[in-house]
Amino acid sequence: EDQVTQSPEALRLQEGESSSLNCSYTVSGLRGLFWYRQDPGKGPEFLFTLYSAGEEKEKERLKATLTKKESFLHITAPKPEDSATYLCAVQGIRYEKLTFGTGTRLTIIP
Amino acid sequence: ETGVTQSPTHLIKTRGQQVTLRCSSQSGHNTVSWYQQALGQGPQFIFQYYREEENGRGNFPPRFSGLQFPNYSSELNVNALELDDSALYLCASSLDRGWTEAFFGQGTRLTVV
Numbered sequence: 724e725d726q727v728t729q730s731p732e733a734l735r736l737q738e739g740e741s742s743s744l745n746c747s748y749t750v751s752g753l754r755g756l757f758w759y760r761q762d763p764g765k766g767p768e769f770l771f772t773l774y775s776a777g778e779e780k781e782k783e784r785l786k787a788t789l790t791k792k793e794s795f796l797h798i799t800a801p802k803p804e805d806s807a808t809y810l811c812a813v814q815g816i817r818y819e820k821l822t823f824g825t826g827t828r829l830t831i832i833p
Numbered sequence: 834e835t836g837v838t839q840s841p842t843h844l845i846k847t848r849g850q851q852v853t854l855r856c857s858s859q860s861g862h863n864t865v866s867w868y869q870q871a872l873g874q875g876p877q878f879i880f881q882y883y884r885e886e887e888n889g890r891g892n893f894p895p896r897f898s899g900l901q902f903p904n905y906s907s908e909l910n911v912n913a914l915e916l917d918d919s920a921l922y923l924c925a926s927s928l929d930r931g932w933t934e935a936f937f938g939q940g941t942r943l944t945v946v
Contacts, residue, residue: 727875755933766837766923766937767876774933810875818931819866819889823875 725750725815729824736801737832744796744827746811754818756794758787759810761826767810801831836860837926837938845944846914854909854941856924864888864930865907867899868923870940876923882907883930911943919945 728747736742748756755774759767771780773789780787784805786797796809808828812821836859846852858865864883868876878891882901896912905926911918921942925935 754931757934759937764921764940764942766839766940769934769936772933812875814933817889819881819883820878820891821866821868821876821925821935822878825873825875 725813725822727811727813727822727824729811729827731827733828735830735832738802739800741799744809746794746824747792748813750813750815752816754814756789757812757821758796759812761808761810803831803833805829806831837924837936839924839938839941841941842939843942845946848914848916848945850914851910851912852914852943854922856907856938858905858926859936862926862928863905864927864932865901865905866925866935867909868925870921870923888930914945916945919943
């Protein structure tokens with residue numbers, strides 16, 4: 724059974740204070756690892772797909788990296804508008820489904 | 834904006850009733866998946882439809898059923914509602930089955946009282 728564990732559950736940062744979110748996973752035959760951003764009461768917004776260990780992707784203040792066991796979402800000099808829940812998901816052999824973690828709730832304090 | 838639209842946005846139902854939720858997939862996408870997200874949890878896979886056929890199902894009872902139409906829009910039906918069915922229901926569309934990126938709608942918030 725595919726599993727995803729995200730840590731920490733919640734993170735409060737001062738504006739401009741960089742940090743990293745962790746996503747540990749076990750999956751049969753990784754097809755892709757995904758990061759989504761979710762605002763309260765809204766659907767997840769797609770951020771990145773990573774396909775193989777060593778891959779990195781960047782978008783504005785966010786950078787996602789992937790190893791064989793975990794992924795990190797690095798946030799550089801965050802702003803209050805980066806406050807959201809960040810979800811990690813994997814797609815394995817059962818390609819029709821995504822298995823999600825419970826998310827990290829990020830709060831950026833001005 | 835992903836182009837995936839869901840209706841209604843909010844719904845209140847009584848235990849034992851039936852509910853139908855609707856989803857229009859992004860233009861050009863032939864695959865629709867449904868997820869249930871309880872408060873404080875990650876989305877849980879319910880099932881996927883590809884070209885009007887069910888293409889995989891998660892650990893949900895048969896009272897959760899679905900349809901996909903020729904235009905690739907989709908419905909999620911839940912019979913005999915239980916209090917634990919209260920959740921945000923998310924629809925995601927993707928270009929094709931097995932295509933990795935899935936794009937989500939804004940969700941339908943279902944409350945069962």
